[in-house]
Amino acid sequence: MTKGYHDRNPVEIATRDEEFEAFFRKAAFEDRQRRDDEYAEAKRKEGVDPEKRDKLRVSEVGYAVGESACSRRFFYEFHGAPRDPMTMEQLVNLGVSSLAGFWVANILARAGRVHKVEVKMDFEPFPISGRLDVLCDPETHRVIEVKAVTTEQFGYLPKQEHFDQPTLYVWAVRRAAAMGQLEPEFLKYTPSVFYVARNARKGQPTHAAYAVPYSEKHALEVLQEMTRVRNIANGDVLPDRPKGFSRSDFPCSYCSMKQHCWSAQENLGLALQQSVEATQKA
């Protein structure tokens, strides 16, 4: 065994640098807070109250449409209920995922294929907002949604909710082209999802691209369903938990409102609401 420049093997004598780990953990949370504050400040400058939501985001389509949909989650968000504190695992995953998006965009840009990245899209009159990942050049004519996933997830891909995101962006891009806000070439754009594995070992899948069959009808159905969910979220009545949802299983186990939603107080409120409804029916 090499001893290097020490009398003893450095790997054997090394200890965890807990001081730096603690520093990084603190800095990561502070950075997140700083970003949230900057976002809130930018919203205030636009004349928008950062505490008040009135739109769903395209990236939230999986929580609004399909088997894992839960309008209760959005009701909480729109009414300012406390979110669960973010964990270090979530921070690391968020950081790595956004890096994957930039990495892919950089490669495409150096190949001369990127028209724009992180483009804010207009969905008016639908109460939806969104920022697409990568808009390729008019030759490649694709709207690309980049997803950083684990190799274990590859067996369960692709997912409809991932298809829905670039589908909605293509709807907005084509509409802008039809209205003359973009060149007619953009009417040819189609959606694509590009999965990148963030933990591939030798021989394991590293990436997969899917060309999503575009359907304007489907895009409109999704936009209408998201509008319905947004209207519930903006209303006065707390929606029930969807049937079959349990605290320990997906999607509740990953929900940022889990602690609040399953708290004793919320359960009591739900029980009271159900008892009032039962009495009214009797």
Ligand code: SF4
């Ligand atoms: S914890 Fe489950 S039921 Fe509650 S808001 Fe989240 S997803 Fe919906």
